[in-house]
Amino acid sequence: MRQRIHRVVQNARDRARPARRNTHAAHDRSAARVPGEARRPSIAVGYVREEQRSDAPRIAGRGDGTGVLDNPLRARHLDPWRRPRVFAAVAVPVLLVSHPDCARHDTGPEHLETALRLSALRAALNADAMLLGAVREVAGAPAAEADLLRVHSRRHVQKVRQAARAARRQGLVWLEADTPVSQGSWDAALAAAGCAAQAAELVVSGAATRAFALVRPPGHHAFRDRAMGFCLFNNAAVAVRRLQAEGRVGRVLVVDCDAHHGNGTQELFYGDPSVYALSLHFSPGYPDSGAPDERGAGVGLGTTRNVPLPHGTGGTDYLARFAEALAAVRDEFEPELVVLALGLDVLAGDPEGHLLLEPIDLHRLVSDLLRAMPSSARGRLVTLLEGGYAVERIGPGFAQVLRAMAELPPADGAGPT
Numbered sequence: 211m212r213q214r215i216h217r218v219v220q221n222a223r224d225r226a227r228p229a230r231r232n233t234h235a236a237h238d239r240s241a242a243r244v245p246g247e248a249r250r251p252s253i254a255v256g257y258v259r260e261e262q263r264s265d266a267p268r269i270a271g272r273g274d275g276t277g278v279l280d281n282p283l284r285a286r287h288l289d290p291w292r293r294p295r296v297f298a299a300v301a302v303p304v305l306l307v308s309h310p311d312c313a314r315h316d317t318g319p320e321h322l323e324t325a326l327r328l329s330a331l332r333a334a335l336n337a338d339a340m341l342l343g344a345v346r347e348v349a350g351a352p353a354a355e356a357d358l359l360r361v362h363s364r365r366h367v368q369k370v371r372q373a374a375r376a377a378r379r380q381g382l383v384w385l386e387a388d389t390p391v392s393q394g395s396w397d398a399a400l401a402a403a404g405c406a407a408q409a410a411e412l413v414v415s416g417a418a419t420r421a422f423a424l425v426r427p428p429g430h431h432a433f434r435d436r437a438m439g440f441c442l443f444n445n446a447a448v449a450v451r452r453l454q455a456e457g458r459v460g461r462v463l464v465v466d467c468d469a470h471h472g473n474g475t476q477e478l479f480y481g482d483p484s485v486y487a488l489s490l491h492f493s494p495g496y497p498d499s500g501a502p503d504e505r506g507a508g509v510g511l512g513t514t515r516n517v518p519l520p521h522g523t524g525g526t527d528y529l530a531r532f533a534e535a536l537a538a539v540r541d542e543f544e545p546e547l548v549v550l551a552l553g554l555d556v557l558a559g560d561p562e563g564h565l566l567l568e569p570i571d572l573h574r575l576v577s578d579l580l581r582a583m584p585s586s587a588r589g590r591l592v593t594l595l596e597g598g599y600a601v602e603r604i605g606p607g608f609a610q611v612l613r614a615m616a617e618l619p620p621a622d623g624a625g626p627t
């Protein structure tokens with residue numbers, strides 16, 4: 211046994227004085243709080259003399275003598291004499307659901323949507339010791355065919371599977387101008403949809419209030435009967451429909467903050483009053499839909515909302531329009547769960563995005579969403595990765611999103627607000 215001095219994370223229940231944060235991320239968390247939920251520890255950081263034992267939470271150090279626990283949920287098991295003396299931060303656990311098959315969707319040498327995106331996001335997470343202390347990895351399971359068939363036609367599902375089989379013999383098979391299928395794409399698509407559904411299930415079951423499905427291929431352009439825009443199956447819709455089919459959730463708000471209109475998601479829920487689809491996106495441009503007067507149809511009229519934004523919209527204007535939209539949604543819908551379909555192509559420098567957000571804006575975006583979520587959602591947020599193609603830019607944006615989900619302050623050096 212060794213005596214070490216660490217800066218450690220500790221359950222704030224052990225302290226009489228609550229932790230405070232000193233950034234704009236500090237806000238009224240009442241809307242996101244789950245009353246009496248034991249799984250949501252408040253976590254504080256402080257200096258403490260710790261006796262390192264095999265069963266003690268390990269410290270993820272930053273090389274400067276500071277760090278956070280690898281698993282904050284275990285902090286409550288620290289002996290009382292090892293409790294911290296100084297508080298500095300608070301975190302909510304975030305589940306990160308992924309599957310290695312997501313990297314097997316090979317789009318060829320010229321395509322923007324590559325597995326390098328996942329590598330870049332992983333690197334950004336691993337470089338953020340404070341964030342690592344709030345994130346718990348979960349190995350996702352592939353979706354079943356029955357999951358896909360709740361959303362997509364049998365014809366489309368078979369078409370994707372057969373294209374992947376054909377790709378074994380002949381190389382990439384293109385389902386449409388932007389969307390190739392390789393021999394690994396079927397497994398990747400099942401993994402992506404399965405991780406999305408599992409992330410949503412974990413949140414609804416109470417395992418955590420926040421989860422991020424780190425997946426590709428993306429999903430929000432996938433229609434019931436066809437692939438489009440790099441998307442094979444609609445991951446968000448597969449997640450929502452599985453939970454609804456199992457009777458685990460009724461009303462869901464899907465917030466699409468990819469740079470492009472979430473046209474597939476809109477189509478799938480257009481006539482359904484149980485799912486509200488909100489999309490912010492640049493306009494005019496691909497996929498040439500998402501006008502404000504597209505508000506749903508039939509009994510679903512009023513549960514679709516589109517916010518087209520001019521090319522070149524930056525963080526301040528984007529967040530102002532986002533706040534307006536969330537206020538409108540609050541008046542119209544009481545979700546039990548919020549799904550954020552997040553495209554990192556909203557960041558400045560994206561080759562496809564035409565918007566000019568900075569990574570710090572994504573922290574504000576998620577923080578604003580958590581604050582604006584109706585109490586009916588009980589703070590339950592599932593985020594799914596959609597687009598984002600500037601590999602050198604997306605890592606910092608991803609870290610800021612996870613930090614906001616964990617209710618940690620934004621990372622330093624993330625650019626101007």
Ligand SMILES: [Zn+2]
Pocket residue numbers: 468469470553555596597598
């Ligand atoms: Zn996009």
